[in-house]
Amino acid sequence: MNIFQKLFKKETTQMSSKVNLAVIYYSSNGTNFQLAQWAAEGGLQAGADVKILKVPETAPQSVIDGSPTWKAHLEATKDIPTVSLADLEWADAIIFSMPTRFGNLPAQMKQFLDTTGSLWFQGKTVNKVVSAMTSAQNPNAGQEQTILQLYTSMYHWGAIVAAPGFTDPSVFVAGGNPYGTSVTVDQNGAMKEDVRAAAEHQAKRTVTVAKWVKNGLGQ
Numbered sequence: 333m334n335i336f337q338k339l340f341k342k343e344t345t346q347m348s349s350k351v352n353l354a355v356i357y358y359s360s361n362g363t364n365f366q367l368a369q370w371a372a373e374g375g376l377q378a379g380a381d382v383k384i385l386k387v388p389e390t391a392p393q394s395v396i397d398g399s400p401t402w403k404a405h406l407e408a409t410k411d412i413p414t415v416s417l418a419d420l421e422w423a424d425a426i427i428f429s430m431p432t433r434f435g436n437l438p439a440q441m442k443q444f445l446d447t448t449g450s451l452w453f454q455g456k457t458v459n460k461v462v463s464a465m466t467s468a469q470n471p472n473a474g475q476e477q478t479i480l481q482l483y484t485s486m487y488h489w490g491a492i493v494a495a496p497g498f499t500d501p502s503v504f505v506a507g508g509n510p511y512g513t514s515v516t517v518d519q520n521g522a523m524k525e526d527v528r529a530a531a532e533h534q535a536k537r538t539v540t541v542a543k544w545v546k547n548g549l550g551q
Contacts (some may be wrong), residue, residue: 374535435474
């Protein structure tokens with residue numbers, strides 16, 4: 333079977349309507365870990381089975397040691413499971429959360445995505461329902477661009493992007509980013525916008541779309 337047959341092979345087995353949601357994050361100071369927790373709460377409220385998973389930290393230890401906040405956050409989250417390819421295969425829906433780095437994905441998230449080629453080759457990323465969240469120190473620091481860069485990789489996966497759009501008042505309260513929840517963080521690490529409800533709504537919407545997809549594929 334060649335790659336295109338693998339990618340477009342139809343599954344004939346009956347699927348459960350229960351959605352598996354993986355909330356995959358990268359965070360150096362805790363902001364995106366908090367976003368991930370709120371998204372997980374929204375997923376649970378929508379009836380999904382939920383995992384919160386972190387991508388591996390790849391920064392040099394010497395750099396981490398130079399930032400007390402970074403070092404403390406890594407210590408505080410040491411027991412959070414690290415994401416694996418098996419987790420991606422398990423998930424029907426995925427929410428990614430990561431800070432912006434010069435208007436792009438952080439290297440840690442990009443490196444993880446670069447390991448998913450084997451799943452892609454087997455067609456196991458097709459029809460995953462995905463959404464993304466991000467943070468930065470000011471609203472014009474690449475928040476929208478970072479989310480869109482993530483979505484570009486998802487189009488290659490054959491995934492289905494479930495952006496929040498303007499589907500709930502919480503999106504406006506959070507700053508009005510239709511691509512995904514985004515938040516600005518001051519120099520003390522405090523979030524400037526109230527984004528909890530937006531993150532929860534985004535997760536609920538993602539799970540809902542995943543239910544539609546999963547139930548439809550099961551017909």
